[in-house]
Amino acid sequence: MSIRNLDALFSPATIALIGASNRPGSVGAVLARNLFDAGFAGPILTVNPRERAIRSTLNYHSVSELPLAPDLAIIATPPDTVPGLIKELGEQGCRAAVVITAGFGEGERADGKALKQAMLEAARPYLMRIVGPNCLGILAPHRGINASFAHITPKKGDVAFVTQSGAVATAILDWASARGIGFSHVVSLGSMSDVDFGDMLDYLALDPHTRSILLYVEAVTEARKFLSAARMASRNKPVVVVKAGRSDAGAKAALSHTGALAGSDIVYDAAFRRAGMLRVHTLDELFQAAGTLATGIRVKGDRLAILTNGGGIGVLAVDELADMDGCLAELSETTLARLDTLLPKAWSHANPVDILGDAPGQRYAGALEALLDERNADAIFVMNCPAAVADSLDAAQAVVETLGSRRSPVLTCWLGEGAPAEARRLFAAKRIPSYETPEQAIRAFWHLSSYWRNQQTLMETPPAVSDAITTDQTRANAIIDSVIEDGRSVLTEPEATGILVAYGIPTVPAITVRTPEEAREASTKLGFPVVLKILSRDISHKSDVGGVQLNLASPNAVVQAAEDMLATVRRVAPGARIDGFNVQPMIRRSGAHELILGVAEDSVFGPVILFGQGGTAVEVIGDRVVGLPPLNPLLARDMIHATRVSRLLHGYRDRPAADIEAITLTLIKLSQLISDLDRVVELDINPLLADASGLIALDARIVVESERGQRRPLAIRPYPQHLEQNIEARNGQRYCLRPIRPEDEGALVDMFRHSSPADVRLRFFGAIRGLDHAFAARLTQIDYDREMAFVAMPPGKQDIVGVVRLSADPDKERAEFAIMVRSDMKGAGLGYRLMQQILDYARDTGIRQVFADVLRENHAMRQITEEFGFMAQPSDDGGDTLTVTLSL
Structure with missing residues (x-):
């Protein structure tokens, strides 16, 4: 399952609390208090076999007595009662449950595992979704829901927080409350018997109340689902993750806490990076990232301009920026000249822009205005040290007034304890990020720029390597x-x-x-x-x-x-x-570098590829990086650049650079090998000698499984080469048909360029002048586990003349299709053949229904769908579109 029935968790019409209590301090009493006090507009029904009323509300002695079928049930009863309650609730029509109770297999207890399995089997006939067990509960402030035993009901906001740890949830709620930060959702997953991180990412990616997502992860259960969901979510909004269990001891502690196997941390790091997520390493960083993201500012680069009234703190900020491999913006001559006219002669005449200790608000305003117009700066960091000759609050007010309603990427740091308190409150009221130290602010900028960089990598178009x-x-x-x-x-x-x-x-x-x-x-x-x-x-x-x-x-x-x-x-x-x-x-290559390439099987993410410095001391040196297959040239180069040995590979002194392209290609070949040969579970090439003339493998070790399918599948589904074929249109014209690849971006843009405005409007329901990179990348860089797009090309050419696309929902039950044929190729029956191909694919993958919205005036598409037996009805919006549907 994925997002099915998750609406019952966060938008229920009726809630039932099983195990409600009036006993002060009990979990049942706290749950009842939170539910009744959070502002939920619908009925809240309580169940307790011994109470007449809960908080002055009529109580029911059993689930069977409930007058309404609840959409959502909160269960806080002994573990052996839970499977029976789930069955009883399911029979009544309940679609989701939050199981607060512990005792379901944490720490690998066999009796608890049996109970958990019984609970899941009880829920399965009713497609009932379960959060937990052993969790704090869920909170959805926009719906007035606090179905948890947390000590705080948060205010409404646009940050979602999903965690495996209830203690971490209460800590971040407390931290956010003190800073006025609100949430769209707070979800404690507990043991993740059913609803997991992948499900929540799928749901939150489309949630209109959520602008950013924070995760506290101890272990991932279904790697492919998690990565598919994470890649989709992080394309739409920032996803920040802190992973517990980074050390071996921590991983063992996580196992006893969650009952789930934790994979190697270096592999988790690779997975988060591949999905475009921002990883932080401490709760303090997560809290800071939450505060920064809650302001809504974003950056589009890593160049920082610094504005300060103190030279020393400017230097500290520069040092911290350098430690994080940040970039100090180089101010243009125009900006320097403009600042010269605004500032005293003794100003720094460089970045950091030191406007001197006596700077009044007016000076801050002028300098900030100039830096806001600087194209070489992606963000501005404004600092203030308290001084007897200048008013810190006046400076803060000047920053606020200069920004006005603009959401420019500006971070602030008013140093001190008492003097800056009022300024910080002012910044918080205007949602301008403010930090207590330069180090915190620079780290916040690093969070923003790292997220931007991850997004750039996620959307970058790789060159073709298939030939x-x-x-x-x-x-x-x-x-x-x-x-x-x-x-x-x-x-x-x-x-x-x-x-x-x-x-x-x-x-x-x-x-x-x-x-x-x-x-x-x-x-x-x-x-x-x-x-x-x-x-x-x-x-x-x-x-x-x-x-x-x-x-x-x-x-x-x-x-x-x-x-x-x-x-x-x-x-x-x-x-x-x-x-x-x-x-x-004996291979003699004086000056050649010894590298290691390898493949190993991770307990969570399946096959992973290793690259680093090789030789007999490879374990001692520890210079390695891990990537998830499949790789393309961009991902392979990123792996190389992430190692220390890469600095040597690029050449130094009189030693020429190694053939980086050959190393890159070898990583891609290794990725293809592990994708093709599902019986290979381990592979080491050590050493791989590399120099300017190329590379050569001196030794190799390979371990295989005896049967196919024993190895864990790749966490990211590779390019499905077996779907490549030749097809024939109705007029006898033959075409090469294959799944779309990321490197097809240019050819796809060219197809749109050669299509008429009318045809483009029929496909996209509006006028589009052309495909920009972001849109084209989204159409070509697809997740083969959830989407499919076939491109049709004349034999021997790389021109795309037709595309058919299928996008399944996370449950893979329903899928939306779309077809477009280049204008000069219409009328030859290619559209009909593409439809036939995508319907065959949908049937083969188990999709039960395909649909599309079609403009009423799109007579060609309406005719094709009628020939295939689609049913047409007016769309929900009642406008100029029809929804066509076919059950398979």
């Missing part, structure tokens, strides 16, 4: 088949090298031999010096058992090394089967 990748999947699968038939899971080096070769990853040529004498002959053929490696299906890390000898310069040296190696391996690993040796030429 640069050639694969032989059949050969790779044949190697894996032979390994599994041999009863093994670890590939030998020649087998692992064979798979790399099948995916176009450069490797060292090698000759496999059985005896020391054969090794002598092979080394002579290859030329000296050579490398000798033990070949054993039972040894994966050869250097650990003395199974690698480098730089052997003569036939005799090879024989001696082989004999010594046999003796050492038999002593260190007496049970290992020895199949012979691998002989390779």
Whole structure:
């Protein structure tokens, strides 16, 4: 499930509280007080077998006595009663429940797990949604709902907060109340037996009351659903997340607290980054981010202008900005000249703009006005130190009046304790972000600019790479088949090298031999010096058992090394089967960098790709970054740049830069490999030598599963290459049909450019001059798990002449379709064929109903839908559109 029936949680007509109480201090009493006092407009029904009334309201002794079927039930009764109550409520028509009670498997208790399963099975026949168990409850201030035992009912606002921890929820409510910050929703998910982060992100992404979303995460349950929802939500509004359990000890604590497995923190970091979310590391940062986002300001860059009446605090701000890799804005000559006319001669004449300690409000106003017009600055940070010769409040009023009704990205910091109190209240009343220290303000700017940068990455159009990748999947699968038939899971080096070769990853040529004498002959053929490696299906890390000898310069040296190696391996690993040796030429690349590329399976997010500095000390160096497949060139380059070794790869002194493009392409090839070969669970290429002339893999290790489908699926569904095909329109014209790719943005824009204004209006219900980047990126960078778009192209060309699109709701029950054919290609039957294709796809993926809104004057589309059996009826708005629907 996803958002189905979540409206019953946050917009119910009737609420029932099961376990209400009059006993002071009890959870049932607090829940009743909060529910009745929050301002909910509908009936609130209470159930307690021993009370006649709850808070002077008639009480019912059982669920069966309720006079109305509640949309939402709040349950605070002993855990063994909950499954029966859920069944009884479901029979009455209840669509959602919040289970406050604990005791459902936290800390891996088997009896609690059985109870939780019984609860879910009781809810399933009625499609009833459950929040919890073991949660604080939910709050929806815009609907007057406080279905929690929190100590505060927050004011209405536009920030949503979703948390696994009730204690964190009460802490942020308390913090926000003191600062006048309101919420659209506060949701304590507890053990996430049903409703989870993915569900809430899907719901809040479309909620009109929510402008930003905050998450406190201990563990993610369904990775693909979470990432799909997070990517959609973060395209529409800021999503800020703090993840608990970053350390190994923290992860174990999270397990005992939530009953969910926590994946590696570095993988969570990669997932949050891939989804365009902003990650912070402490609750203090989360609180600060909440305050900053609540003001509604946004930035479109990372260049900061600083305005201050004190040089020292300006320097502190610059230092903090540098520590966070921020950028100090370079003021234009026009702005500097303008400031010269406004400020005393002793001003700093640079950024930070130091307007001196005696600066009155008028001076602040003039300088701020000049900086607001500076195109090289993406945000302005205004500071004030209390001084006997100037009024801090006067300066604050000048800032407020200068900004007026503009929502410009301006952050403020009035330092001190008593003197700035009135100024801070003034800023808070005008929703201007204000901070107590320069460090807090700079971090807030970093939050805003990081969110902007994540959005830019999320929307950036990658270049095409498909022509640069050639694969032989059949050969790779044949190697894996032979390994599994041999009863093994670890590939030998020649087998692992064979798979790399099948995916176009450069490797060292090698000759496999059985005896020391054969090794002598092979080394002579290859030329000296050579490398000798033990070949054993039972040894994966050869250097650990003395199974690698480098730089052997003569036939005799090879024989001696082989004999010594046999003796050492038999002593260190007496049970290992020895199949012979691998002989390779010694690769000499003076100045080449040793890198590591790898694939591992995360317990939550499935296969992940690792990149970093390699060599025998890879664990000690710890320079690594993780990414989620599938990768494109932009994502691969981001991974490279995130490592320390990337600074060396770009060259220094007389050492030339390594071939970054070759490294990027190899990461993409590895991503394709892991997408194609679902039996590969581990892969290490270490070292991968890289220099200006290219790269080469010196060693590889691969581990496979015996059966397909045993590995966790990729958290992000890769490009579905198997859907590529050739089609024929009604007039016999043939087209290449394939799923849309992000790099199709240019071709899609060109298709719109060659379509008539009338056809564009019929597709988008209004005049559109052209597709800007943001809109075009949204149409081409789709989530294949929830959306599909097929593009039709003439054979041998990259011109898009037709597009059909299907967008499913998060439940994947209903999907909206849209078709457009380039104006000069209409009338040939391509639209009909595209409709046929998308309906076949919808059936294959289990979608039950497809629909679309169609303008009444769009006679061509109406005719096609009639031919396919769609039912048409006037749209809800009663205007010039029809809604056409087809049940599959």
